[in-house]
Amino acid sequence: MAVMSYLEAGKAALAAEMRDDASVWALGEDLGRGGVFGQYRGLVDEFGPARIVDTPISEATIMGAAVGAALLGTRPVVEMRFADFALCAVDELVNQAAKARYMFGGQGRVPLVARQPIGMWRSSAAQHSQSLESWYAHIPGLVVVCPFTPADNYGLLRAAIRCDDPVVYMEHKDLWAMTGEVDEAADLPLGKARLVREGSDVTLVAWSGVLRAVEAALPLLQDGPSVEVIDLRTIYPWDRDMVLDSVRRTGRLLVVHEAVATGGFGAEIAATVAGALFGNLKAPVRRLGAPRIPIPYSPPLEEACKISPAQIAETVHGML
């Protein structure tokens, strides 16, 4: 086991896949110099500029070229810099990548990974801070992954690259420096949640950066209710079984995400649980997410948009 940062884990995962499979390559803006956050630093030295490819500033065509190259049997890893900029490429992702297998009767497949970092980070303001995972969860044909730990960023990025379907891969910008143990031999599957902690009173489902607030809330709940924490990590297809099994035992569900609460993926989980386990529920299902406003530039306002540990603890208490 190695200790790596979340950033290094992603880089190591890509490098490992590129070593194993000559058809894997990456393209995006500024990759040669290492990517915006350094997630690609040094890779061009090992793999050369034909496989770590600097592109013109053309998000739609970066994604579109990846679709074409994927249909020809290569495995492109697309770097979009920010989920916010990936919106310039949504047509290619939603209308092309997600549809090709289905529309071509299974003849074509689009094994691409669209890396698009999400989340609030150092007051980056409204156009560099969004968490848009629920947009893509809505699109049939796409896989959506939001890793939280370095181990997951390693294992899930490798799984995403090997996946034969298009994967929207959303790293959280505020986690780049976070370190953790990474088992490079572990084989992590897509579509399986991670049980962070067992508990018996409340099921708390979360993913990505907000899990830090969840971790910080747990000491505040030390003498209170026993909370079972699930890191969903793959948003679609989501691990419905693990969530339902848990809520069947606890009778209570709280979903926490950094994304705007309205129409967030928490709504899908809440509705599914309410529909399947109505008779088991001991309290109304609760959701925590950002207010429906653009993420403010101002640091104190940005901070106020984030889910705090105290808010989580208070909500859990209120469910008992």
Next chain:
Amino acid sequence: MDDTPGSGQDFPVIARFEVRRRSYLAPDGAPLRALPSFASDLDLLLALYRGMVLTRTFDLKAVALQRTGRLGTYAVSLGQEAVSIGVASAMREADVLLPSYRDNAALLWRGVKMEEILLYWGGDERGNCSSGPPHDFPFCVPVGSQAPHAAGVAYAFRLRKEPRVAVCLFGDGATSKGDVWEAMNFAGVWKLPLVFVANNNQWAISVPLKLQTASATLAQKAIAAGFAGEQVDGNDVLAVRAAAEEAIAAARAGGGPRLIEAVTYRLGDHTTADDAARYRPPEEVQARWKEEPITRLRSYLVSRKAWGKSQEEQLAAECQERVEAAVERYLATGPRAPQTMFDHLYAELPAVYA
């Protein structure tokens, strides 16, 4: 007066560009200049001719099927057959075709069966599992989105060091899309083995070319992307074929991309869902019939004594027969079972779909 900024002063001219227009046959079929070398192969010319006639027979039948409720919306290539046929005939099997929705002729030339094309436009995506080269792309309906794909396809050839060429067709209207421009820019920067073909049929549904662009030619759009563009008479299949042949050979040899603007005219409605008489004077269309590609090549073949009335009658009957047989096979195809709706959604259907 020269309106170049800085003209009349002694600033040096640092760049000059040219766009040429290629044509070999006049509308009456008379050669305008020495013909390209492949034109000495009469069998090839006859094959091009047959391909265009089959396409037209097929197109007209498809419209009849739509009018009688047996086919969905359909886009004919009436008057533009030379573009698709000329380009497709210059490709190798291993090359990859990225067509627009109007390139029925190219698909037929590449081996897609007529009943498969009908199946697709009849609303059954099994038609996309065609008998054409498996690496070819199917019809692309979102305007221009095949261009970025073509850049990726060509990049995949580069990555794998394969001597193949991607050939991407789109309309004049598509050249207004950022996708098309971005793809040309990619192809230029990366010097990709990629040939772009703009089928300039003068219309994008009801929007005429002059409302689409102020550019004097579409071919010149390549210049800003750093490669050559050429205009060809798109009603002259010899010109299209020759330009495509050269461009594909150059691309295969590592010379990078090219853009061919094939100037033609959409003699039919945009699709069966359109009535062009509402926005286009019939006299304009009538005048353009004098330039259409099939009569033109036939006139030339007749002048070479390679074609005559009996062959024409025989070909017409043969095309009719082939099309009717394909229609029968199409109509005999049963509908898809509703439970197949989840097929091919993912490599493996996720458990959450249960």
